[in-house]
Amino acid sequence: AQSVSQHNHHVILSEAASLELGCNYSYGGTVNLFWYVQYPGQHLQLLLKYFSGDPLVKGIKGFEAEFIKSKFSFNLRKPSVQWSDTAEYFCAVNAGEYGNKLVFGAGTILRVKS
Amino acid sequence: DVKVTQSSRYLVKRTGEKVFLECVQDMDHENMFWYRQDPGLGLRLIYFSYDVKMKEKGDIPEGYSVSREKKERFSLILESASTNQTSMYLCASSSNRGYYEQYFGPGTRLTVT
Numbered sequence: 001a002q003s004v005s006q007h008n009h010h011v012i013l014s015e016a017a018s019l020e021l022g023c024n025y026s027y028g029g030t031v032n033l034f035w036y037v038q039y040p041g042q043h044l045q046l047l048l049k050y051f052s053g054d055p056l057v058k059g060i061k062g063f064e065a066e067f068i069k070s071k072f073s074f075n076l077r078k079p080s081v082q083w084s085d086t087a088e089y090f091c092a093v094n095a096g097e098y099g100n101k102l103v104f105g106a107g108t109i110l111r112v113k114s
Numbered sequence: 115d116v117k118v119t120q121s122s123r124y125l126v127k128r129t130g131e132k133v134f135l136e137c138v139q140d141m142d143h144e145n146m147f148w149y150r151q152d153p154g155l156g157l158r159l160i161y162f163s164y165d166v167k168m169k170e171k172g173d174i175p176e177g178y179s180v181s182r183e184k185k186e187r188f189s190l191i192l193e194s195a196s197t198n199q200t201s202m203y204l205c206a207s208s209s210n211r212g213y214y215e216q217y218f219g220p221g222t223r224l225t226v227t
Contacts, residue, residue, distance in 0.1 A: 009154060032213045044204065044218040051213045090156060094214045100145045100164060101172075102216055106156040 004093050006105035013081050014113050021076040021108050023091030032094040033074040034102065035065055039087045047089070050074065061085070083114040117141070118219035120205050126225045133192040135222050137205030143217075144210045146188035148172075148180060151202040151221070163188055164210075195226045 007022035025031065035047040048059025055067040065076045074091060091105040121136035139146065145164050149157040149172075159172030161180040169180050177199060181189045188207075192199055202223050206216040 032215075034215060036218075043220040044206075046215055046217075049213065049215055092216075100208060100210065100214050101147075101159065101162065102214065104149075104157040106154060 004091055004103050004105040006089075006091055006108050008108050009106065010109050010111070012111045012113065015083055016080050017112075019076070019078040019081045019085070019110070021089055021091075021110070023074045023076065023105060024072050025074070025091075025093045025095075025103075026072065027093065027095040028072075029095060033065070033067060034092040034094075035059065035063070035074075035076050036090045036092060036104075037087045038090070044090070047076070081110075081112050083112050086110060086112045118205055118207055118217050120203075120219040120222050122222050123220060124223050124225075126227065127192075127195050128227055129196060131195050131226075133195050133224065133226075135190040135192075135203055135205075135224070137188045137190070137219055138186050139188075139205075139207040139217070140186065141207065141209070141217070142185065143207035144185075145208045145214075145216075146182065147206040147208075147216065148178075148188065148190045149204045149206065150174070151204055157204065160190065192224075195224075197226050200224060200226045 003026045005024045033050040036044045037047045038044045050057045050067045058064045089108045092102040118139045147162040148160045163169045163182040179191045202221050204221045205219040208214050208216045
């Protein structure tokens, strides 16, 4: 079965530190990739997405992610985090064999210390 | 903007009660989904629907059923609530015209006592 792995469940950073959250998936065919964010008390919202083309995609609030096909990875990055980035981050994958479904990782809780 | 609404933000029910969670989307999306979200487990798919009156089981359908009588509305039913169904329930929708990105409602936090 397809799976999505997020390497860290909890990450604590100080403001201005750089962020990289890992995401690996197990499906070998064509994939659509997503990062979602859930701020405290708010609903899940789309942060960024990759379908094709430039493997480096930029999303909202200064986030970016890089698709590396050979590593089956889609890591999320931000050069300098802010306290307001404290949230839970989910990686998700849509793959052909799963039709219109997404498979989600377990999530990474990021806490940014001010 | 896509809007997905859920009937309640917080719900407290007793063991054995029948529970209905309602979800409505306003963007004419074909696909609708119900997940439960538990700490450390991410989002687990309960049921989804790709058309009116169509439904398919997700990864954890036991103890749940669904209904989709109209395109914009997707209901999750707990026939006989149990304490292990205490969780956050999320509804989402997506279009077949895009790349299947999903849009989420605010969630319903259900407590079964």
